[in-house]
Amino acid sequence: MSLNDDLTAVQRCLDDLVRSVSRLEQRVGAGGLEIRRVRTDADHLRESLALLRETAPVERSRPEMVPVPDVPYNSALWSDVDDEGLGARDRHAP
Numbered sequence: 001m002s003l004n005d006d007l008t009a010v011q012r013c014l015d016d017l018v019r020s021v022s023r024l025e026q027r028v029g030a031g032g033l034e035i036r037r038v039r040t041d042a043d044h045l046r047e048s049l050a051l052l053r054e055t056a057p058v059e060r061s062r063p064e065m066v067p068v069p070d071v072p073y074n075s076a077l078w079s080d081v082d083d084e085g086l087g088a089r090d091r092h093a094p
Contacts, residue, residue: 007053014049018042 021035021042028035 002059003056004059007049007056010049014042014046018046 021039025035025039030036030039
């Protein structure tokens with residue numbers, strides 16, 4: 001899982017937390033000290049995550065993997081090339 005995926009997952013969880021705190025506020029009432037502290041803590045978490053997203057390093061995308069088959073290469077690809085260190089096939093080495 002990438003850093004961006006982790007940050008997105010945390011953002012979703014925080015959004016769920018804020019919704020749950022809102023429902024709790026409606027049931028308990030928004031005037032109590034305890035619920036105000038919970039609301040403030042949830043808001044601080046959202047602000048902290050936003051700051052973390054801004055300072056997170058930019059992820060470089062990985063190059064695409066190119067599958068290499070296990071079958072041998074077509075020998076016609078190498079018909080007119082020189083052997084490294086030996087020269088051309090139809091001539092003698094120096």
